[in-house]
Amino acid sequence: MKRLLFLSLALLFLAACGNNEANEEATEGTEQQDLEEITLVLDWTPNTNHTGLYVARDKGYFEEEGLDVEIIMPGEAGADQLVASGQADFGVSYQEGITMARIQGVPIVSIAAVIQHNTSAFASLADSNITAPKDFEGKSYGGWGSPIEEAVLDSMMQQEDANVDEVEIVNIGDTDFFAAMEQGIDFAWIYYGWTGVEAELRNEPINTVYLTDYSEKLDYYTPVLSTNEKMIEEKPETIKKFVSAVSKGYQLAIDNPEEAADILIEAVPDLDAELVRASQEWLAPKYQDDAPRWGEQKLEVWENYSNWLYENDLLEAELDAEKAFTNEFLPN
Incomplete structure (x- = not known):
């Protein structure tokens, strides 16, 4: 009788454990499903301009913000075209590219400067x-x-x-x-x-x-992070979460370039590890430089460069610089 009671209790215990494991797996699955899927397109093959993006992904900063971010290569279409058309939510771009695009009516917007000065x-x-x-x-x-x-x-x-x-x-x-x-x-x-x-x-x-x-x-911003006007209108909170995570990624690259370099090397093993580490050390102080925070952009920088382009007959019209960029999504 005692043996039967023991076996019954053991079976109940195993069943409870099984249910707990199943519940945990279900919860994890639900959490994964709750993450908002986002696509980020690079401008070029991965390099130290992109380190903060890989840090944000691989240190879990995106996940903390409720985002599941896929980093993709631009292909023949190019990052600006993918972002402008909504085929990618965010991209790596350049002030010159965004300036040219906006003059042609393409609704792409810079949301952060990756590097503060033109290097x-x-x-x-x-x-x-x-x-x-x-x-x-x-x-x-x-x-x-x-x-x-x-x-x-x-x-x-x-x-x-x-x-x-x-x-x-x-x-x-x-x-x-x-x-x-x-x-x-x-x-x-x-x-x-x-x-x-x-x-x-x-x-x-x-x-x-x-x-x-x-x-x-x-002395213009190159590179920058971009999105499109539809995202800004319809998903401002998503942009804010994205930029918050990316800011943490670049801050780690600023404060600890060695760790950041290792993250990029692990994420993209084909890169020359020695070059990544040396480049990361060189770039670390240049991401934010003299700006009050990483990613900050100035209206005068956008106006100076667009005026230069216009004066040199490279723009068909003058740029409305205030609409070409925004600092509103940067963390305070």
């Missing part, structure tokens, strides 16, 4: 002796075919009485900087935080001519 430069191998815009004369420039490139070159060269018509402009597409130099190109436009740091690691001396040394109007 791009025209770079060349040191033995080319290109150290200033006047040295561009008689040289070949490798670009991607945008009219903005020639205008920037012209603007900088005019300050030194040099002529942009003396530059051979070659469309090299997405050819790597170092490969382009081996193919006879003399200089190209780079982001120092990636290609410049790579040059240091390769012990390959390069010269850099920074855009911001020649015009404050060229």
